[in-house]
Amino acid sequence: MIYFLEDDNNIRNFVIYALNNTGLEAEGFDHPDAFWEAMNKKQPDLLLLDIMLPGEDGISILKKIRAGSSTKNLPVIMLTAKGTEYDKVMGLDSGADDYVAKPFGTMELISRIKALLRRSGKSDDPVEYRRDNLYLCPSKHIVKVDGKDVTLTLKEFELLCILFKNEGVVMTRDEILTKIWGYEFDGENRTVDVHIRTLRSKLGSAGKLIETVRGLGYKIGGSND
Secondary structure, eight states: OEEEEOSOHHHHHHHHHHHHHTTOOEEEESSHHHHHHHHHHOOOSEEEEOSSOSSSOHHHHHHHHHHSTTTTTOOEEEEESOOSHHHHHHHHHTTOSEEEESSOOHHHHHHHHHHHHHHHTOOOOOOOEEETTEEEETTTTEEEETTEEOOOOHHHHHHHHHHHHTTTSOEEHHHHIIIIIOSOOTTOTHHHHHHHHHHHHHHGGGGGGEEEETTTEEEEOOTTO
């Protein structure tokens, strides 16, 4: 189930129709109150969230979702007319897993949704990773620093997993974009840098384990540690 919180009836109805026609079950809401009421009854597999809403803005809603113990890992795509770099960074820093600016292509949106749903459904990796004071268990979606739980967005978590799975190997920005986003992201390599920055910040003292390799990308570990 996909929830779409959008107060523009034309956009909401069109997207819901498109999603249902591609085999994705979707339900739309025109007001935050109706959305929260539905959330109390059943949580979706993914949320499409507008920013400019009546009563409560999307960023505030996103922060509440990330603060909730049962919703903190809910995949969220911001879908909004606020498309400046500042707005994108604000949305990503607030916990969004993806950010789609209006106007958008329907097929591209559906591809992003399907890619995010595929990634969020992965739970078959039994490997655990430990390096210094950082612990990662992909199958249980657990990240700990100094034994304390760290809450990450889905993309931040996937980014950490990719770096660990390729420990000692430099991952270029383009490789990271392809592996995590699963599509060409308009050449906006800054998206990777934004996620690296927020990931390092959330990891605190363990953030230094993510190394920047100038002109190439990022890595964890290696012979020059």
